Amino acid sequence: MKTELLPRHAKSRLLYCIPTVCKFWRVNADEVLSDCRKREFMNAKHSLRYFLSTFGDLTLSDIATLTNCDHTTVMHSIKTFKILCEYDEDFRACKRVMLRQRIKKEDYTQNGKLRKIIKSNYSVTRKVEMIKKLFNNEN
DSSP: OOOOOOOTTHHHHHHHHHHHHHHHHTOOHHHHTSSOOOHHHHHHHHHHHHHHHHTSSSOHHHHHHHTTSOHHHHHHHHHHHHHHHHHOHHHHHHHHHHHHHHHHHHHHHHHHHHHHHHHSSSOHHHHHHHHHHHHHHHO
16 A cells, blocks of 8 residues: 555545455455456456545545555546446446445434434524534435
């Protein structure tokens, strides 16, 4: 891994995404992060980089550092994954699996934010405003 400063949540994001991708493509995490260019590993690499990019809180450089490449490779992987989704059923299925995982993660995150608002010491009207804002931002 490159010695670039990463956001605090970057490694946890990688640890969240990698099992999903590895299970779908039936590869090991070490193989996905290696330099090997076998087709099944490249499919997993493209999928992992795309999955990491969907969260929107990591830059291309952050994703590159996490997956042992540079930012242009990440751009290529994302583009390749999108193109392959149009033509290959395996990639479409992988995208559906990743989307389900994202929804689970977002639901958990939204529930956590909601719980914090409810437990806060704000007035009831302020809590209602914050909850409305939370749900309006999600849509």
